[in-house]
Amino acid sequence: MSEAEMTDSNSDQPKGGTATVAEPREGETLLKVSGLKKHFPVTKGLFKRQVGAVLAVDGLDFDVRSGETLGVVGESGCGKSTMGRLITRLLEPTAGNIEFEGTDITHLGVNGMRPLRRDVQMIFQDPYSSLNPRHTVGSIVSAPFKLQGVKPEGGLKDEVQRLLQRVGLSPEHYNRYPHEFSGGQRQRIGIARALALNPKLVVADEPVSALDVSIQAQVVNLLDDLQEELGLTYVIIAHDLSVIRHVSDRIAVMYLGKIVELTDRQSLYDRPMHPYTRALLSAVPVPDPRRKQSGGGRERILLQGDVPSPMNPPSGCRFHTRCWKATEVCKTKEPPLVALETGHQVACHHPENAPDQEPGDTKLLVEK
Template identity: 80%
Template sequence: MSENAEDKAVAAPAQSAGATLTKDAAPGETLLKVTGLQKHFPIKKGLLQRQVGAVHAVDGLDFEVRAGETLGVVGESGCGKSTMGRLITRLLEPTGGTIEFEGKDITHLGVAGMRPMRRDVQMVFQDPYSSLNPRHTIGTIISAPFRLQGVEPEGGVKKEVQRLLSVVGLNPEHYNRYPHEFSGGQRQRIGIARALALKPKLVVADEPVSALDVSIQAQVVNLLDDLQQELGLTYVIIAHDLSVVRHVSDRIAVMYLGKIVELADRNSLYKAPMHPYTKALMSAVPIPDPARRGVKSERILLKGDVPSPISPPSGCRFHTRCWKATEICKTTEPPLLELRPGQRVACHHPENFEDQAPQDTILLSDAKEAAELVPDAVLEESAETSAAVAAETGAASDATTAEKAPAGKKQAEEK
C-alpha cells in the first residue's frame, strides 16, 4: 500500500498518551454496529468512461461486534471479506448502509472527521510486502503512529518501538533494518506491532497468519490472545483457515458472494452448521486423527465456481451450487434470521432445522447436478428433514411426500 494510505490508517490529532476520545465500551456492549453495508466498484468503459456495470463486492451486511470479543470472518476468495475490513476501518467509502462505532455514525465522515477515530481503529493488512514502505526502516514504520499523533511514550519512542518488536517476536536490535531484510512472516509481525502501537480498541486483522510458517502461526495466534486480555482489544479476524478461526473466535460470520449467510458462536457453528454452504466448508476441514486413517470422510464437493459479483444470481446467491435449492431459492432472497439462540441463518432450507419454505420441494436442475457431488448420507439427511416438514404442514399427500420430499436423493439417482 502507498505511504499516504499508511499514514491515513494511523493518523490522528496530537494528544497525550492517556487521553480517551470516546467513552470506553464495557465488555459485552456493542462496540461496532454495521447495518446494510454495501460497496459497489463501478466498471467504466469507453473514451468518456461511462459506467457500464458494478462489482458487488459487499452487498448488504448486518452484524454487531461486542467489546472484548473476537469475530471471525470466513469464506471463499472473492466473497468480499477484505473489502468489508477496509469499509469498517473507513479506508474505503461505503456505497450504502451505516457504520456505527461506539454509538457514533462514522459512515461518511471525511478525513478530518475520522482523525479522532483513527487511534481507536487499526488494521493489519493482508499483504506484508505492500503494506510496509520499503524506503523506511522498521523503526520509522512502527513509530509512525506516535509521530502522526504527537504521542510521547514513556521512556521514549525508540524504547517503546523496541519493546513492541520483542512483543511480536522480533529482535529489538533490528530497529534500523529495512523491510526487504525480513521474511514475509516477519513483515507481518511488523504490521501487527504497528497496529498495536497505540493500544486501539478495535483491530481488524486481514489474514494475520496466512503469511507465516505453520510452526509460527500458533505463536502469533497465542500472542493475539494475550494482547487481547492485556489490552482489552476487540478483534475482527478475516481468515481462510477454519481451524485458526475456531481457535481465536468467539463468534463466526460466514460470507458468500458479498453476503453473510450464517452468523453464530463457534460451538454452534462447528457442531451443527445450518447453512448448506457452511456445512460444505466444514466438511473440507482435515481431521488430524491417526485413528481415522483409512476412514472415508464425508467430503462435500460443490459444483462449479463462485458466480461473478458483477451479476450475482437472483434470490439466494448460493442456489446455483446448492444441492437443496428449489424454485423459491431462485426467486426469493432469504433474510438473515435467528433460527436458534445466537445463530442467524439466511436459508430457505436450513440444515438441522425445519425448512422455512416447506411447500416447495421440487429441486432445480442446478441442484440435481450439484446433488451428484454430495455424499448420500448428506442427501438422506436433507430428504428426511423435507419429508418431516411436508408431513407436518400437510402440503402434500403421503404418496406425494414419498416421491417429492426426499428429492435430493431420488432425483439424483434418476438422473
C-alpha cells in the first residue's frame, strides 16, 4: 500500500500547525515523553467552581524505540489508559512534552495531527463499544482510507479484504455487522482498522482483557506476527503480567499516575527493584501444583490498605502508605526516577536488591 512521503522537520510546530516526520531507523527513539501530566478538574455547585483535580497522570518521562514493544502495567486507576490517550493525542495534556520522531506534537490541533494519524494508531480496550453497530465491517476498516484521502492500489474493497485476511478473518465478512461476531473477532476488526494505513506506532489499550483466555493467546500471537511482518512499534497497556511478559521488550510499572520502575523484561521479572513491582509479581499465579505443595515460587506479599485517591495523593513517595520498607524520608521527599547500576530506572529511596538511595534513614515507619 502506497503512502505519501513525509519530509523531516525539527522546527517547533505552532498550535494547529502541520507536522512532518521522517522514516525512523531500527532502534532509534520514535516517541519521547517528558514531564507528561493530565489533571481532570473536579467542579461543584451551580457555577461549576473547581474544587480540586484528579491527578490521573502526574509527570511521566520515558521513550519508545523504533521496533520495540513497551509494556505498561499497574493497578486499575493508576493512569495507564489516560497515558495511552495522551500519547495518541486523543486527550490534551495539562503539561509536559510529547515528541514523535523529533517533532513536538504536544499541542498540535486537529489539522496538524491529521497527517500523523497515519503513523500513530490505537487499539481500544472494549471490542463491543469501539465499533459502530450501524456500520458494516467493510465501512469500519475502510474509514481510515477515506478520512486520509488514500486510494489503495487495486481498489478499496480488495485492500480491506486483504486486511481482514491478514488478521485472521474471512474476506466474506466484508458486508457483515459487528453484532454478528464474537469478542475475539471484533478485536481483530479493530486491529485491522488500526493497521489500515501502515502506522509506525500502535498503542494497544488492554487489547485482550475482555477476551477469553484461549482467544487472548490468539490475539497476542497475532500482534507478535504483525510486528515482525510490518516492523511495528507497540505500547501495550495491560494489567495481566503474564501477557506483558510474553510480548514486551521493556516494561514500565505505574502507580498513582507515575512510573515507579522501568527496565527490560528479563531484569524486571528476575530482580524487581521497587517494592510495588515485587508485590505485583508475587500476585502472579504459578500454574504448577508441585511448586505450590513444595512451597516454591515467589513469596506472596499482601499490601495493606487501599490505593490512595488520585485527587489527594500522599506526600513524598506515593507508595509509602502501603510499603513495608517506608521510612521518614519516604514520607517527606518524593523519589526521582533514576537509573541504577543494574540498568533499572527506579523511583524509590530504598530499592530492592540495591544500596539505598537515601542511606542513614533506616527507621521504618511501621516501627515508629
